[in-house]
Amino acid sequence: MSNDGMNINLYANTGDFQIIPMREREARHAYLDKAEETRFQQAFIYKETDDYMPNIHIYADKRGIQRVKIQVCPSKLLYGTNIYETKEEDLDRFLSLLVERLEYAGILTDESVLRGHYLSGWDVNKPILFPLSSPVLQFLCKQNLPTPKRAQKGLSIYENSEGWGVHFNYQHKCIKLYDKTAEAIKNDIMPPDIKALFQETGSCMVNLEYSMNNKKAVDFELNRISNKLPNTLETAFKKEVCWKILRNRTLGLLDNFYTIQQDLGKIAVCAEQFCNTHKASNGAQKRNALFGALVKMSFWGYDEYKNHLKRFYSKKQINQHFNMLKEIQTPKLPEEKVFREIISNTLFSHDYMDRNSILDTLERYKNDNFIPPKIPVIQTNARAEEYTYAN
Numbered sequence: 001m002s003n004d005g006m007n008i009n010l011y012a013n014t015g016d017f018q019i020i021p022m023r024e025r026e027a028r029h030a031y032l033d034k035a036e037e038t039r040f041q042q043a044f045i046y047k048e049t050d051d052y053m054p055n056i057h058i059y060a061d062k063r064g065i066q067r068v069k070i071q072v073c074p075s076k077l078l079y080g081t082n083i084y085e086t087k088e089e090d091l092d093r094f095l096s097l098l099v100e101r102l103e104y105a106g107i108l109t110d111e112s113v114l115r116g117h118y119l120s121g122w123d124v125n126k127p128i129l130f131p132l133s134s135p136v137l138q139f140l141c142k143q144n145l146p147t148p149k150r151a152q153k154g155l156s157i158y159e160n161s162e163g164w165g166v167h168f169n170y171q172h173k174c175i176k177l178y179d180k181t182a183e184a185i186k187n188d189i190m191p192p193d194i195k196a197l198f199q200e201t202g203s204c205m206v207n208l209e210y211s212m213n214n215k216k217a218v219d220f221e222l223n224r225i226s227n228k229l230p231n232t233l234e235t236a237f238k239k240e241v242c243w244k245i246l247r248n249r250t251l252g253l254l255d256n257f258y259t260i261q262q263d264l265g266k267i268a269v270c271a272e273q274f275c276n277t278h279k280a281s282n283g284a285q286k287r288n289a290l291f292g293a294l295v296k297m298s299f300w301g302y303d304e305y306k307n308h309l310k311r312f313y314s315k316k317q318i319n320q321h322f323n324m325l326k327e328i329q330t331p332k333l334p335e336e337k338v339f340r341e342i343i344s345n346t347l348f349s350h351d352y353m354d355r356n357s358i359l360d361t362l363e364r365y366k367n368d369n370f371i372p373p374k375i376p377v378i379q380t381n382a383r384a385e386e387y388t389y390a391n
Contacts, residue, residue, distance in 0.1 A: 002075060002085035002086045002127075002242065003073075003075070003122070003124065003236055003237070003242065004073060004082060005071065005072070005122070006070075006072050006119055006122055006123070006236065007070070007119060007121030007122070008070040008114065008117055008119060008120065009068070009069050009070075010067065010069075010070070010109060010113070010117070011066065012067070013066065016068075016113050017068055017102075017107050017109040017113070018108040018109075019106060019107065019108070020032070020106040020107075020108060028044075028104070031045070031058070032058065032065065035059070035060040035065055036064060039062060040059075041057055041058070041059050041060075042057070043055070043056065043057050044056035044057075049104070051104075052073075052101075054070050054071060054073075054077070054098065054101055054102070055070070055071035055072070056068065056069070056071075056102070057069045058107075068107055070098075071121075074090070074094050076189070077094060077101070078090055078097065080189060081189040081191070083180060083189070083190060083194075083353070084127075084353060084354050084355065084358075085127065085352045085353045086237065087352055088237055090237070091234065095111040095114055098114060099111055099114065114233055115234050116233070116234065119218050119232075119233060119236060120215045121211075121212060121214060122212045122218050122236055123210070123211045123212075124210050124212075124246050125207055125208065125210070125246070126207075126209075126347065126353075127205050127208075127353045128206050128207075128342060128346045129204075129205050129353075129358065129361045129362070130338070130339070130342055131201070131203050131338065132204060132338060132339070133204060134164070134181065134182060134204045137204050137339070138164045138179070139301060140335060140336070141177045142157055142301070143300065143302060144258060144259050144301050144302045144303070145166065145253055145256075145257055145302070146258070146302055146303065146306075154169060155167070161182075162179075162182055162183045163178060163180075163181070164178065164179050164182075166178070172212070172214050172216065173210070173211060173217050174209075174213070175210055175211075175249060175250055176208075176210075177207070177209075178206065178209075179204060179206060180207040181198055181203075181204050181205045184205075191355070194355070194358055194359065197359065197362040197366070198362065200366065201365050201366045203362060203365055208250055210245060210246055210250060215231065218231050219231050221245050222241070225241060225244050225245070243350075246347065251344070251347060254340055254343065257336065257339075257340065258302050258326065259332055259333040259335075259336045260294060260297050260298035260330045261331035261332060261333050261334070262299060262333075263331060264295065267291065267294045267298060267330065267331075270329060270331070271287065271290045271291040271294055271328070272287070273329075274290065274328045274329075275287045293321070293325065294325065296308070297325065306318065309321065
């Protein structure tokens with residue numbers, strides 16, 4: 001597990017930082033002058049460097065600059081890309097680089113302040129390599145991962161030039177799955193040889209991430225592991241802490257994961273077998289309705305089919321309907337097994353994702369012919385529309 005993002009708030013009144021003196025300022029420090037003059041928030045934006053720069057915002061009032069908010073991706077700072085994972089032993093180099101980048105922006109602090117500073121936001125993540133194409137993974141994640149009951153703010157889905165993403169939103173936390181391959185290629189942060197191998201195999205890297213959006217959320221997760229764990233940047237680099245948080249919060253997603261293979265003959269047999277052993281479903285109309293429901297579920301996916309039912313039935317009726325469907329021994333998509341096994345194995349692996357592991361895994365997928373079929377098993381939902389007699 002790794003750290004995909006961290007939020008750090010430094011305060012002037014506690015001596016966390018100093019501002020570069022006026023006489024030493026250059027063009028890139030103009031945002032400091034602007035903040036002191038206007039007493040508003042100002043962001044550091046300076047394009048004349050190829051080095052990765054953290055997202056820096058400063059806040060000023062009548063007393064001057066009082067707070068610095070830093071949003072930083074450790075892997076981008078260390079490696080220039082976020083497809084690799086940070087390691088425990090990277091902490092010292094990370095602190096050294098962060099101090100250097102902040103100094104470039106005119107913010108003076110030292111490693112000891114940052115090492116022991118609390119996080120006001122934290123993203124724990126694990127990049128996962130699948131021998132499945134991005135469209136297949138998109139279908140699995142968008143349509144067949146039921147929204148957790150406690151995700152009060154529900155499900156949000158996006159698709160743009162940087163790929164697709166699925167977010168399960170809680171009050172101050174979020175579980176995310178998104179296409180990291182497309183994002184890295186779009187932002188030109190994927191090494192050319194790795195990019196070529198991804199394109200050759202048709203494989204995809206998905207980022208599994210758990211975001212804590214404020215200090216209270218970070219404190220809560222650390223206290224669940226141990227009440228002796230301090231909320232510090234140093235703690236966030238501990239491998240075991242990251243593993244436990246991500247496993248605790250994401251493995252449950254797989255519990256209700258549910259797919260049906262898009263094979264009309266097999267679906268028909270399963271429906272008939274179920275109806276033959278359940279008298280309440282033994283009539284011709286109910287047989288047809290059950291067959292139609294399974295077909296829609298297989299082509300549309302869990303979430304889209306559930307949204308369809310919400311137009312006609314109560315929450316209780318929908319739950320009863322899905323409980324019945326899950327009793328039927330339907331053929332699962334072969335991709336479901338691959339998806340489940342790789343996520344579970346990866347979350348319990350102690351291996352880091354680095355350049356060599358990515359190349360080795362992609363070469364293995366290529367040599368084992370374990371690559372996405374030319375004719376995908378998952379099809380469109382157009383054929384499901386034919387079964388209009390189904391509920």
